[in-house]
Amino acid sequence: MKKIGLLVAMEKEAQGIIQGLSNVFTEQYKGKTFTIGKIGDKEVVLALAGIGKVNATYATTLMIERYSVDCIINTGIAGGVGKLKPLTALSVSSVCQHDSNTTALGDPIGLISGLNKVYFDCDEEIVEVIKKAAGEAQVGRVATGDKFVASNIESKLISQIFNAVACDMECGACAQVCYIAGVRFGALKVISDSAGDDSPMAYEELAYRACEINARTLLKAVTML
Numbered sequence: 001m002k003k004i005g006l007l008v009a010m011e012k013e014a015q016g017i018i019q020g021l022s023n024v025f026t027e028q029y030k031g032k033t034f035t036i037g038k039i040g041d042k043e044v045v046l047a048l049a050g051i052g053k054v055n056a057t058y059a060t061t062l063m064i065e066r067y068s069v070d071c072i073i074n075t076g077i078a079g080g081v082g083k084l085k086p087l088t089a090l091s092v093s094s095v096c097q098h099d100s101n102t103t104a105l106g107d108p109i110g111l112i113s114g115l116n117k118v119y120f121d122c123d124e125e126i127v128e129v130i131k132k133a134a135g136e137a138q139v140g141r142v143a144t145g146d147k148f149v150a151s152n153i154e155s156k157l158i159s160q161i162f163n164a165v166a167c168d169m170e171c172g173a174c175a176q177v178c179y180i181a182g183v184r185f186g187a188l189k190v191i192s193d194s195a196g197d198d199s200p201m202a203y204e205e206l207a208y209r210a211c212e213i214n215a216r217t218l219l220k221a222v223t224m225l
Contacts, residue, residue: 004039004222005069005183006046007059009170012208013076014048016215021046029066032059036067040223045069049170052146053097056170060177071126071184071225074175075218077210078142078168079195081155086194086206089134089217090166092142092187094121097172098158099145110143110162112176118162120175126186126225133221134188140165142189144172148199155195167195188221190214 008014014035018024021037021044028034035046045067049059056074063069074092084090096110096119103109110118119141131137143164149155158167171187178185192210193202 002043003067003069004042004044004225005063005067005072006044006218007049007056007063007072007074007174008046008076009049009051009055010076011048012211013214014046016212017046017218020215020219030062032062034063034067039219042222042225044222052169053144053173056173057177060174064177064181064183069183071123071186072174072178073126073218074171074187075214076189077192077207077214078166078189079149079155079193079199080191081159081164081167081195082152083159083165084138084191086191086202087210087213088191089137089213090189090191091127091130091134091137091139092122092171092189093127093139094119094141095172095175095187096120096141096143096162096164097145098143098162098167099147115179120172120179122175122186123184126184129224130186130188130217130221133224134217138165142171142187143167144169149195150197150199152196166191188214188218
């Protein structure tokens with residue numbers, strides 16, 4: 001791989017990764033911050049996208065157009081929807097968007113109009129590399145939506161309807177752009193909370209620890225690609 005794109009939503013997710021880069025410089029481009037550097041002999045571009053699907057879509061598009069990356073890895077923290085314990089590393093196998101809903105028109109829930117797809121598969125090589133880098137990583141699907149899920153009932157529904165093991169606010173949008181553009185996509189997530197009733201408190205307590213695990217695993221994975 002010539003150039004690897006990394007996309008995070010928040011500064012706390014970026015910090016540990018940037019500390020692991022060499023030959024670092026940062027630039028602002030059309031409203032987004034991109035940090036360019038190396039991890040071992042790999043050239044990487046890290047986008048600080050911002051939270052949510054629109055930010056993820058925009059930053060992913062800019063990264064592909066400006067930096068001509070060969071693949072993109074969305075990485076950071078996620079909710080476990082009752083399936084994964086906090087601080088568990090997840091190598092994402094596929095993604096969907098749980099808040100995409102045109103069922104009133106007879107479509108299956110989660111369908112992305114125009115693409116006729118509910119699920120977007122991650123690149124198999126990237127899935128395996130992240131799994132090995134994490135040591136004991138789980139493998140499974142992430143469901144994305146523009147909402148911080150903090151309800152036992154809602155997280156259970158997301159898990160059951162989409163067979164998801166985690167939820168976040170960016171992964172599905174990033175995967176959709178990569179699918180359209182023909183760019184390889186993968187994702188690493190570390191669970192910061194259950195996406196249940198206690199999630200706001202758990203998130204505040206565990207988010208930074210989850211980000212540390214995420215950065216350490218991601219840096220190792222990139223050297224293996």
